[in-house]
Amino acid sequence: xxxxxxxIMIIVAVIVAILYFTxxxxxxxxxxxxxxxALGIDKKDNSYEVTAxxxxxxxxxxxxxxxDAMVSAEGxxxxxxxxxxxxxxxxxxxxxxxxxxxxxxxxxDDELIALIDHVIASQKLQNSAQIAKCENTAKETLSHTxxxxxxxxxxxxxxxxxxxxxxxxxxxxxxxxFAIMHYSPSNSAFMPLIKVEExxxxxxxxxxxxxxxxxxxSSDTPSKSSEGEQKNVIYDATTTLVFSNGKKACELEKEETxxxxxxxxxxxxxxxxxxxxxxKVLLSITKSKHKITVDFLEKPTVNVxxxxxxxxxxxxxxxxxxxxxxxxxxxxxxxxxxxxxxxxLTKLYDKLxxxxxxxxxxxxxxxxxxxxxxxxVKDLALSNFNFNPIVSVKSLD
Amino acid sequence: xxxxxxxxxKLRQVALVFLALMPVTKVLMLPSxxxxxxxxxxxxxxxxxxxxxxxxxxxxxxxxxxYPNLTFYEIAEKNxxxxxxxxxxxxxxxxxxxxxxxxxxxxxxxxxxxxxxVFPNFISFFPLMFLSAYACLKGLKVLGRCVDICxxxxxxxxxxxIYFSVSTCDITNLFPIFQxxxxxxxxxxxxxxxxxxxxAYMLLFLGKxxxxxxxxxxxxxxxxxxxVFVVAIAVIFYGIFGPIAxxxxxxxSDMTIYTTKIINIGRFDYLAIFxxxxxxxxxxxLPAYTSTKFFEKCFSLDKALIPxxxxxxxxxxxxxxxxxxxxxxxxFSNKYLNWYFVLMGYLMPIVFYLVLRRRKSEKV
Numbered sequence: 001x002x003x004x005x006x007x008i009m010i011i012v013a014v015i016v017a018i019l020y021f022t023x024x025x026x027x028x029x030x031x032x033x034x035x036x037x038a039l040g041i042d043k044k045d046n047s048y049e050v051t052a053x054x055x056x057x058x059x060x061x062x063x064x065x066x067x068d069a070m071v072s073a074e075g076x077x078x079x080x081x082x083x084x085x086x087x088x089x090x091x092x093x094x095x096x097x098x099x100x101x102x103x104x105x106x107x108x109d110d111e112l113i114a115l116i117d118h119v120i121a122s123q124k125l126q127n128s129a130q131i132a133k134c135e136n137t138a139k140e141t142l143s144h145t146x147x148x149x150x151x152x153x154x155x156x157x158x159x160x161x162x163x164x165x166x167x168x169x170x171x172x173x174x175x176x177x178f179a180i181m182h183y184s185p186s187n188s189a190f191m192p193l194i195k196v197e198e199x200x201x202x203x204x205x206x207x208x209x210x211x212x213x214x215x216x217x218s219s220d221t222p223s224k225s226s227e228g229e230q231k232n233v234i235y236d237a238t239t240t241l242v243f244s245n246g247k248k249a250c251e252l253e254k255e256e257t258x259x260x261x262x263x264x265x266x267x268x269x270x271x272x273x274x275x276x277x278x279x280k281v282l283l284s285i286t287k288s289k290h291k292i293t294v295d296f297l298e299k300p301t302v303n304v305x306x307x308x309x310x311x312x313x314x315x316x317x318x319x320x321x322x323x324x325x326x327x328x329x330x331x332x333x334x335x336x337x338x339x340x341x342x343x344x345l346t347k348l349y350d351k352l353x354x355x356x357x358x359x360x361x362x363x364x365x366x367x368x369x370x371x372x373x374x375x376x377v378k379d380l381a382l383s384n385f386n387f388n389p390i391v392s393v394k395s396l397d
Numbered sequence: 398x399x400x401x402x403x404x405x406x407k408l409r410q411v412a413l414v415f416l417a418l419m420p421v422t423k424v425l426m427l428p429s430x431x432x433x434x435x436x437x438x439x440x441x442x443x444x445x446x447x448x449x450x451x452x453x454x455x456x457x458x459x460x461x462x463x464y465p466n467l468t469f470y471e472i473a474e475k476n477x478x479x480x481x482x483x484x485x486x487x488x489x490x491x492x493x494x495x496x497x498x499x500x501x502x503x504x505x506x507x508x509x510x511x512x513x514x515v516f517p518n519f520i521s522f523f524p525l526m527f528l529s530a531y532a533c534l535k536g537l538k539v540l541g542r543c544v545d546i547c548x549x550x551x552x553x554x555x556x557x558x559i560y561f562s563v564s565t566c567d568i569t570n571l572f573p574i575f576q577x578x579x580x581x582x583x584x585x586x587x588x589x590x591x592x593x594x595x596x597a598y599m600l601l602f603l604g605k606x607x608x609x610x611x612x613x614x615x616x617x618x619x620x621x622x623x624x625v626f627v628v629a630i631a632v633i634f635y636g637i638f639g640p641i642a643x644x645x646x647x648x649x650s651d652m653t654i655y656t657t658k659i660i661n662i663g664r665f666d667y668l669a670i671f672x673x674x675x676x677x678x679x680x681x682x683l684p685a686y687t688s689t690k691f692f693e694k695c696f697s698l699d700k701a702l703i704p705x706x707x708x709x710x711x712x713x714x715x716x717x718x719x720x721x722x723x724x725x726x727x728x729f730s731n732k733y734l735n736w737y738f739v740l741m742g743y744l745m746p747i748v749f750y751l752v753l754r755r756r757k758s759e760k761v
Contacts, residue, residue: 012527016523016524017524019520120641120644120645123510123511123646123647127645127654128654128655174655176641176655179641180638180639180640180641183640183641184639367572367573368569368572368573369572371572
């Protein structure tokens with residue numbers, strides 16, 4: 001009896017093992033998989049054109065340039081277009097490595113929000129993917145060659161994802177952060193606008209000559225989209241698009257983006273140019289602290305407190321003694337810097353309040369910390385809030 | 398009549414059931430579902446449900462103190478009579494059978510959607526039911542040994558998940574602390590009850606372990622630690638996702654991808670997720686095991702073979718029928734089954750304790 005039981009157990013175990021091994025364990029055949037590293041989404045009449053930048057693994061025993069392929073396909077929906085990419089190429093599109101999604105200029109605001117909603121809910125795309133809007137079409141933007149990297153999306157990500165504490169003239173946003181801001185009580189969000197400027201790092205007009213050669217590895221790179229441009233370009237992401245209630249509200253230029261970033265996060269290194277009677281001086285912001293609160297006095301008032309610690313980096317008068325004792329910045333410079341920052345901050349807030357874009361999260365603050373007053377400000381336009389900037393620029397020492 | 402001590406479980410292992418197996422069933426879909434009802438107050442219905450569970454554990458332990466060395470079956474037979482106790486055992490067995498359905502389907506749903514590129518052949522999940530059927534034939538000693546191993550996987554897995562996700566958490570997303578209408582909290586508690594009622598497992602363990610000094614404190618402490626893990630995961634989850642938390646179906650795999658620690662090299666967090674999935678294998682087998690034992694007592698069977706085959710066979714059929722209809726099962730459970738879970742998982746043990754305590758006092 002015991003022997004019979006043992007035999008039965010062995011037979012059952014073998015059957016179970018066979019059942020378990022019926023699957024292929026989802027092993028990826030890398031030769032048949034399109035690892036999509038970036039998606040460009042454009043709207044064409046009533047359909048979407050999706051441009052996928054696909055990383056191509058190189059089997060080599062030497063280090064080599066990154067290589068990629070660009071494939072475009074159309075579909076009634078974005079995921080249908082992605083599916084059509086698979087049909088066109090014979091590769092199974094794999095979206096879990098997609099770290100960048102760029103929306104072309106033709107994608108309107110409603111469609112953009114709907115697409116972001118879809119990405120959040122999808123298990124195929126990561127919510128940590130960076131998002132950006134393009135000045136041109138996404139296909140054109142991704143098709144360019146750039147000196148920064150052989151793969152254009154990697155070059156864009158380098159710009160967007162530089163050291164977080166030092167990315168001050170670029171406002172980066174990923175799918176999750178954008179969606180959280182959009183669905184928060186402030187109902188406002190932002191993302192960078194990618195502009196394309198012609199010229200390489202070698203030939204850049206305003207930069208000093210660079211030692212780096214623009215090695216694009218174009219001879220190894222499989223053909224990009226035939227409509228794409230082949231000359232070197234530089235991407236500029238210093239413009240920030242601000243959305244309010246799901247619609248584009250305003251654009252922030254480079255200086256405004258810098259100040260905006262100072263209000264959103266801690267910054268350990270940034271630069272502030274100040275006009276003084278002795279000429280322009282460049283101050284390095286080595287520490288920043290910010291706090292945004294809302295008080296209810298006669299009118300709801302947005303208090304923006306910004307504390308900056310600065311050192312003197314450069315001056316038009318290069319032999320100025322202060323440059324050599326840079327931790328001690330003269331009170332005159334500090335006063336001028338404070339006035340400049342206060343003035344810029346007020347202009348920034350005016351711009352945002354005219355556009356009714358609460359990206360500084362004033363209503364969020366009220367919802368979280370003064371909830372009893374939230375109903376009174378929920379539908380109030382930002383222009384009905386008073387603004388109280390409290391700026392302090394101090395010497396690091 | 399005293400029970401056989403051949404397959405007893407140790408008090409330490411009973412305590413570790415609540416640390417090793419209880420939290421892993423609550424970190425997949427539960428946070429997202431509760432967030433849909435109550436938003437920022439995600440911690441409140443989860444904490445309240447856990448408090449109810451803790452109360453049930455405590456009262457059953459107190460019942461055990463009043464009837465030392467007697468199992469729940471013996472206590473019930475002694476006080477309710479054979480027929481009534483068998484009817485009760487049937488309903489408890491049915492409760493645990495229904496309780497096992499959602500966690501198994503949830504596990505399958507998670508694995509199919511997260512770990513596979515394309516949907517796998519559903520047969521590849523069947524071996525779990527064979528494992529469950531085999532476990533149902535074994536005694537509590539085997540369960541105790543499994544728990545001794547699982548506790549390391551669970552604790553390390555949860556700590557790693559918390560470590561990778563806490564830096565991305567914005568705790569202010571959980572403000573204001575109290576503001577929603579209370580009925581939302583009650584709705585959330587009721588809709589999520591299928592993930593709770595683990596306190597009822599003490600009915601299985603009662604009289605099967607030697608009570609030690611401070612035994613109740615040890616068990617309650619492990620329950621508390623397990624509960625803290627559950628609430629911590631839910632709080633961190635909502636801190637990361639805020640108003641979009643209800644769209645993130647699988648909390649534990651969605652939480653960890655935003656950190657810049659080590660994950661940039663690769664998804665090392667999946668090692669922690671695999672650890673939790675390993676523990677969850679035993680966590681999803683436990684209600685089937687408990688159901689088998691109660692049916693065994695209900696029908697006065699010497700061996701658990703027939704109820705084990707029936708319970709696990711029905712679960713196998715359920716997996717086949719509902720293989721891609723998990724949300725429909727959840728919806729059905731919310732509409733028709735949750736009352737039964739509240740009744741059997743919370744009310745029955747509490748009423749049972751109160752009635753027997755009064756009866757024992759009257760006899761004295």
